[in-house]
Amino acid sequence: MDKSILSDKPCPAPCWYGLELGKSTKAEVLATLQTLSFADPKTIHESASGYWDYTANANMAATVIGIDCRRPNRLCAGLWVSNDVFVSIVLSPNYELTLGEVVGHLGQPDYVGAAVVPERPTCKIFLMWVKKQIQMERTESNGKNLCEAVRAGQRLDPSLTVDDIFYELPQFFDKIPLEGRDRPWPGFARP
Numbered sequence: 001m002d003k004s005i006l007s008d009k010p011c012p013a014p015c016w017y018g019l020e021l022g023k024s025t026k027a028e029v030l031a032t033l034q035t036l037s038f039a040d041p042k043t044i045h046e047s048a049s050g051y052w053d054y055t056a057n058a059n060m061a062a063t064v065i066g067i068d069c070r071r072p073n074r075l076c077a078g079l080w081v082s083n084d085v086f087v088s089i090v091l092s093p094n095y096e097l098t099l100g101e102v103v104g105h106l107g108q109p110d111y112v113g114a115a116v117v118p119e120r121p122t123c124k125i126f127l128m129w130v131k132k133q134i135q136m137e138r139t140e141s142n143g144k145n146l147c148e149a150v151r152a153g154q155r156l157d158p159s160l161t162v163d164d165i166f167y168e169l170p171q172f173f174d175k176i177p178l179e180g181r182d183r184p185w186p187g188f189a190r191p
Contacts, residue, residue: 001095002038002076005165006105013106014133014167016089019079021133021169024086026063029079033067038094039076043068051082054171062087069094088172091165099127099138100158100188106132108185114150116143123147125156127185130173135166155189 005013014021017032024032034041044067051062062082069076072094080088103109109127116123123143127136138160140146150156 002036002091002093003095005091005093005097006101014089016091016167019086019089021086021088021167025084026065026081026086029065029081029086033065033077033079036067038069039067040070040073041067049080051080051087053082053087054169054174087169089167091167093162093165097162098158099136099156099160099162102127102136102162103158103188106134108187109136110185112150112156112183112185114147116147123150125150125160128173133168133170133173135168135172136162137164137166139163150183153183153186155186158188 004010004016010017017036018024019029019032030044033039033044044065046063046065049062049064050059052058053060060082062080065079065081066075067077068074069092074094075092076094077092078090079086106129110130111126111128113126113128114123115126121142121144123140123146125138125140125146128134
């Protein structure tokens, strides 16, 4: 299991297993993925993608490099490389990671927001730690009530689990507060 978000080992986020946003190269990303005990190096795959460069204010060509977890056999991480530089990562925890654990380790997020996916009653909640360059998401099916609660500034249930963790360059967070993401952290609901 990749519990680096809670342990700061081998390095604190947004560093990930020695890979640093804006510094590490594609070769370093590929070499690191070969060494991860929780992931299957036989599943490393690359595909063409895009990456929004907030400094250039343009979509840049990028490669996304994915790797699957050993257990369960599903995507563990996707790493974006643009112009041979590691620029973004999305991690999908292969265990139950709760908001309570995350906030207990990282501290209170700077922002919390919610967005309803229009095609279905799905709610995405976002928690952002700007200086730490971290965003986390929780997707709730039939979550209209959760989105409404977040937008109303209600406290969150600490047992809600995290679906995705993003490490981004500082420029990503320069645009905050964004529409729907500009609410201060309300804290946790008491049981």
